[in-house]
Amino acid sequence: MKQYAAIEVQKLVEADKAQHIIDVREVDEVETGKIPGAIHIPLGLLEFRMHELDKSKEYILVCRSGGRSGRAGQLLESHGFNVINMDGGMLAWQGKIE
Template structure:
C-alpha cells in the first residue's frame, strides 16, 4: 500500500496540486475539522459508496491516526481503486481545517 505523510499532503495542497482526499472518520470527528475539500465517507460506508469514486483518479485516504484509512485503502485496492494512505492521520495534520 502506498503511503504519504500529512506534511507531504499539506505541501501538495499549498502548491495548488489538485488532490482527491477522502476522510473515512465518523461524522462527529469530521465536524471537529477536516482537510479543506476532502470528501467524507465513513469507513463503515466505504464499501457501499465506492461507486462514487472514479477508478481513473488517485485518492488519499485520511482518518484519525492512519489505521482506519489503511483498512479503507486495502478494501478499495481490492476493487481496483488507486489509493494512498496518509500516515499519522489527522493527529499528524498541521495544515488548515474546515
C-alpha cells in the same frame, strides 16, 4: 499501498495538487475539522459508496491516526482503486482545516 506523511499531503493541498482526499472518520470526528476539500465517506459506508469514486483517479485516504484509512485503502485497492494512505492521520496534520 503507498503512504504519504501528513506534511507531504499538506504540501500537495497547499499547491492545489491534492484533488481527491477521502476522510473516512465518523461524523462527530469530522465536525472538529477536516482537510479543505476532502470528501467525507465514513469507513462503514465506503463499500456502499465506492460507485461514487473514479478508478482513473488517485485518492489520498485520511482518518484520525492512519489505521482506519489503511483498512479503507486495502478495501479500495482490492476493487482496483489507486490509493495512498496519509500516515499519522489528522493527529499529524498541521495544515488548515475547514
